[in-house]
Amino acid sequence: MIVTVSLVLLFLMGFMAIALDFGHLFVVxxxxxxxMDSCALAAAQELDGESNALTRxxxxxxxxxNLNNVNFQSSSWSSQGKIVAADITFKDAAYGATAAAANARYAQCQHTQSGLNMWLLQSMGAFANDATTYTNTQNVLAVAVATRASAQTTCPIPIGLKPKTGGTAPNYGFxxxxxxxxxxxxxxxxxxxxxxxxxxxxxxxETKNELGEPGYCGTKLGDTLGTPGAQTTVDxxxxxxxxxxxxxxxxxxxNHPDFSGYAYTSANWKNASPQNAWSGTPAAGSDPxxxxxxxxxxAFASYDDTGTSLNxxxxxxxxxxxSFKNLATPGAGGQHNLYGFSRRLVTAPIVDASNKVIDYACMFMLQPLSGPTVxxxxxxxxxxxxxxxxxxTNGLAGGAAGPLVPVLVR
Structure with a gap:
């Protein structure tokens, strides 16, 4: 009986090792x-073709x-190493590796979590005399790929753009x-x-609510928008x-600002149309x-580039x-950096004569409001x-047309 029980315990230990150690690996x-999914989605959101897109x-x-916890929710990932820049790569439209921001369409995050301790499988090596197969530690790999694709619904601001006379898709004359x-x-x-x-x-x-946080989500192509009355609090x-x-x-x-509050008018940005304050070079005569x-x-610059009071x-x-007096502070340690989001690059519905949404435009907010009706x-x-x-933008992925949202494809 002792011999029989000893042999049975050996098999039971093997099954326990499968349950515990394989379960451990599955959880990790x-x-x-x-x-990796979070990493890929966040990275794909920045693939806008700008020169610093890959860095962002x-x-x-x-x-x-790295905001996620790994290895039974360890915030340090059991000190086995978190995501680093080398874990993130970019692919072009044909899914070939690229280092050119203008060509990047996919973001891939791949990370190996190494050195995961095996609780019982390592003891099997002593019985089997096979330390190579039954190692003390194991590795786990995860991969995710994301891109930007059209959304079924989106979260625009409550501003509608009417096409220019004779203007057609995609830019409607602009x-x-x-x-x-x-x-x-x-x-x-x-x-x-x-x-x-x-x-x-x-x-x-309602206009004020939709312009604030968290805004209004769920707008679809074909929706009929309302025309609000006198604006008194939107500023x-x-x-x-x-x-x-x-x-x-x-x-x-x-009340979160953008990463920068620096504003543009014809007084400080002298470029002829198209002015391109987003990424252009200031023309002669522009403010220093x-x-x-x-x-x-x-640079996390403030509205007037100083961060001081507007008094x-x-x-x-x-x-x-x-009556607007106070500014978020600029610089790496300032409030634009600490509390900022991308809030001035916005999606706006393009509407037809009957106020129906026919498309969406990407717009950059240039100036603050000195009053609610200006x-x-x-x-x-x-x-x-x-x-x-x-x-x-944010929204439900899977649309045939419309603004772009980050989506997982692998």
Missing amino acids: KTELQTA ATNAGITAG AIGEWVNMLGNGTQVNGEMGWYNLDGSNSAS TVWNYRFGIYKNSDPGPSV TAASFMAKRA GGDGITGLKLN TVQLEFRGNGGSTSSPCT
Whole structure:
């Protein structure tokens, strides 16, 4: 009986090893796959073709992936190493490796979690006299690939763009980099923008809610948008995106700014149309502080490039912001960096004469609002569904057309 039980225990230990150690590997594999999925989605969101897209994508992938916990929810991944830049690679449209930002269409995150301790399988090696097969540690690999693809639904801002007369898809008569008027009050004509409620209502307070956080999601092609009444409070939530606040407003930690609040008007950006404040070079006569938004965002610049109070007015853009006094602070340690999101590059519905959504445009918010009914400008950055569009929005993936969202493909 003793001999029989001893032999049976050996088999039972093998089954226990399969249950415990293989279960351990399965849990780590699942957690690691979640981390890779997060990494790939975050990286793919940055693949907008701009010159620094791969750097931004790599940083975003590392940050998002490493927010996950691996190896029974270990925040340090059991000190076996987290995602590094070498784990993230990029592929072109034919799925060939590329280091060119303009060609990158897919982001791939691949990581091996090594040195996972085996609890019982290693003891089997003593009985089998085979330490090579029954090692003390094992490795787990996970891979994820993501790209940007059209969405069924999206989360635009409550502003509608009317095509220019005779303008057709994809750009509806607009040049990339062209500044477009957004009427705060008045009759909108072709080639201009105006306020539209995404939920189809006519409530002015709804416009403010849809422009703020978290905004309104679920807009689809074919939706009929509402035309709200007099705007009285939209200037506050609009200006939050520039890091500009009234004395009574909660600050950047609650009302998040963009990574930069630097603004553009014809006073400080002298470029002829298409002005291309997003990534262009300032023309002669522009303000000495002027640079493209890509450069200002990298420096976390504030609205007036100083981060000081607006009590003395703004000497760069020429705008007068009345009751708006406080600015988010600039620089690497400032509030634009600490609390910022990409909030000035927005998706806007393109509407027809009956206020139906026929497409989406990628727009760059140029200026804060000095009042709720004034006219400001946004820069046209292309069709929202173009692979060269810098806009990536949120929404339900799987659409045949429309703005781009990050989606897993592997």
